[in-house]
Amino acid sequence: MPGKFGTPTDPDYALRLAEFEARIARGEKIEPGDWMPEEYRRQLVRMISQHAHSEVVGMLPEGAWITRAPSLKRKMILIAKVQDEAGHGQYLYHAAETLGISREEMLEALLSGRAKYSSIFNYPTLTWADIGTIGWLVDGAAIKNQTMLAQCSYGPYSRAMVRICAEETFHHKQGKEMVIAYAKGTPKQRQMAQDAINRWWWPALMMLGPHDADSPNSEVLIRWGVKTKSNDTVRQEFINEHAPEILATGLSLPDPELHQDPQGNWRHGPINWEEFWSVVGGNGPMNKERLEARRRAHTEGAWVREALEAYAAKKSPIPMAV
């Protein structure tokens, strides 16, 4: 099924690239089977698989709190949210598969530690208030990015994003509702919410990626309509929405330099990129645990995969694709 992937050494590359870029300029979606530059394919596989891994690993920090939810209502909401994240991972792996990479290859890359996933999930969830804060800030930041990616020129990625965004708004809202409830609650609840905001605010800003000047892939991704906005633009949208809303609850943000400029943009103080790169490089507080948890789940589930395959082989004539 994967189509033709052009490289600059092809004799007709310049011509086909021009046609390809004209299609994107006209707002057409590129579909599996269409001609595309190999570099477009490579960048998409990288982005979509990282995104899929992030959804899957993203279940771990929140999943740890399902058994400790304070009420049945909160528990049902959290289970539904974590189940959604599993679904998001599935949508995205599917989108990547349309580019000719297999599920097995992607999972191997994740489990071997070669693949990257969002830095944010390498931070620990220390209290229940972290669950609300993740919904409000982490899903809130993710939505900003995903709304942008829903415009993506690659059809399967765009469609996965539209589907995901429709579900993310629930994640965002339940988190916001929870944090506001605690902000209006007892002094202890309030303090717990403040502590969670203090710990998640900076990682949420970092998860939207390095500054534009340090983001080497951005230019080509924007030219080919994969991304339609730069990291800093998306980050600014996130802060402009979330900073005033959080401050309106009476909670504070852990950035003494945060202020609104005359244009109305909320300006943040310097981001600790050393911390970001250290977490990306595998040295965050929870990197090891996250990977171990994934590996354990994969190994412990092996017998299920084998049993179902053996059952299918006995019953059905459909050949097993490799």
Add this chain to the structure above:
Amino acid sequence: MSDTQWPRWEVFKQDTPNKPHQAVGSVHAADPLHALLTARNVFVRRPQAVSLWVAPASAIFSVTQEELAEGPKPSPESTGVAGAYLLFRKTSHKRSMTFVDYVGQLEAPSPQAALEQALRQFTDAEALAWWVIPASSVVRSEESPETVESWFAPAKEKTYKQQSYYGVVGTHTSKLRGRGGADES
């Protein structure tokens, strides 16, 4: 045994009885029933479904508009048999969460022939992509009211999965414009 994620199946979801089945994405599963059950868990966590179809990805003959313009594309040998074919078509570049829609069924000697027939028959809209699938490869969820009820109704009760359940929460940014002073701590 080496690791497997099982074969891939494309999933088609019908939202209401008078809408066509639409391609929503794929799942990995060992057999057709497993594929249907997984499709339900992955694609029907919210309301709006009355029926699901699945087909092994390997059985699908797919052609884009660009490929059509380049001339005939050989259809895969494994599915090149005479019989009934289901035709699916994409007609818009608009923002969407689905790919091709079901347009109808044809009898043809091969997927390529089914496509050629479809190009003559379904001319109401310009096609941007086609999927041709042997009817014998498509597995459908049961149509009995009990199955429809037990498979698709539970999602309707779980209103807390909808953002509308939470109503208006806090003060929206649009109402906060112009307020100054970041440091309230």
